[in-house]
């Protein structure tokens with residue numbers, strides 16, 4: 001047999017969660033792979049949310065190299081922020097590279113692969129997909145497999161943990177069955193399937209499975225905990241059925257795009273900036289604050305539809321008084337990025353270009369020094385200048401500062417400046433996982449690798465080396481608009497269900 005690669009992604013998997021399960025014998029298939037090969041930390045990128053992290057997995061470059069920093073993006077000539085799509089990834093991907101080199105690729109459910117990337121093989125798009133869209137390549141592949149799109153909207157299962165568990169189990173089971181049929185019915189050189197269930201349950205049920213969560217001692221002894229652990233047991237059984245389709249000449253990789261840490265407190269980054277004197281809300285913010293939330297906002301959307309205003313007027317977000325604002329949250333979905341209002345760059349920028357460095361250092365110090373009045377703790381572990389953690393052609397589009405949350409803090413999900421986390425018990429941390437075994441496995445056991453290392457590992461394992469000329473040509477393809485107004489609305493609703501939009 002030729003050397004093939006199977007990659008199974010467990011979105012958000014973290015050793016702090018997996019190790020106790022491994023110790024209890026709940027993950028025998030993962031244990032067997034780790035026993036045969038290497039395991040360690042796969043360090044994510046900043047920002048670490050799925051829409052920035054998975055493109056880094058696909059391209060081997062960090063967000064400044066592929067250009068995706070947030071879930072919504074600005075497009076030249078448009079005032080509305082549009083949801084990102086696979087066309088927003090501005091660097092060449094390994095599935096395209098391997099495809100052009102004559103390898104057959106099966107790609108299932110990798111986030112931000114809608115619209116499906118055309119490759120030699122089959123692609124089932126992952127991430128947020130408009131309900132009636134063509135989401136696979138070839139188009140009939142997904143429907144033929146009965147593939148369930150979307151699912152796992154953790155914020156819509158508020159305070160119903162067992163219903164969320166049942167939902168992610170149903171989706172996981174159906175997707176694993178589809179991936180098995182895909183692997184059995186197509187020849188493949190690389191098969192890559194991502195399961196997002198760990199991330200979905202870890203955002204709101206982490207206390208049941210993470211020993212570091214302050215509520216773990218109580219929560220882990222409840223019947224709900226047994227059901228949450230069932231999700232990992234199911235993932236492991238499904239992993240076993242996919243590994244059973246490989247042999248010892250194949251490389252098998254299990255990995256995550258980031259880890260998860262316990263969360264008990266949540267921030268609203270624009271409110272923090274307001275408190276620090278960097279941002280001022282504009283007039284009418286109380287009304288808009290109301291409109292921006294829940295049902296009231298949904299009603300506003302219906303009114304927009306009736307009036308035919310969609311696509312012409314942006315749904316209101318808290319207005320900013322730009323004339324008095326020096327910094328704002330520039331990764332709005334997760335709060336992981338803050339930027340200065342720079343004259344000549346931001347439309348009403350107040351910071352002179354010659355003051356940029358000084359202003360940015362002061363802002364970083366203010367953010368790192370910010371103290372939660374409720375606990376006396378510092379919620380922001382690091383506020384790092386972008387060039388210290390990112391490099392690439394799109395560095396100038398990156399937030400000026402990248403933020404990492406301190407333990408037990410989330411940088412998003414709060415209405416007030418800081419509040420107790422509600423239906424939120426976990427959020428991302430950079431330390432993801434990998435297990436790799438087989439001839440192309442690469443890292444030594446225990447070595448820490450980067451999320452951006454997988455592209456070269458996968459390509460190398462099937463004998464395809466980097467080709468600068470191919471990469472240069474592939475990078476020149478122009479991105480195009482993807483979503484209709486209707487689809488954009490549907491996608492935004494989904495992003496709300498996943499907790500990324502208010």
Ligand SMILES: [Zn+2]
Pocket residue numbers: 012050199200203428
């Ligand atoms: Zn997540």
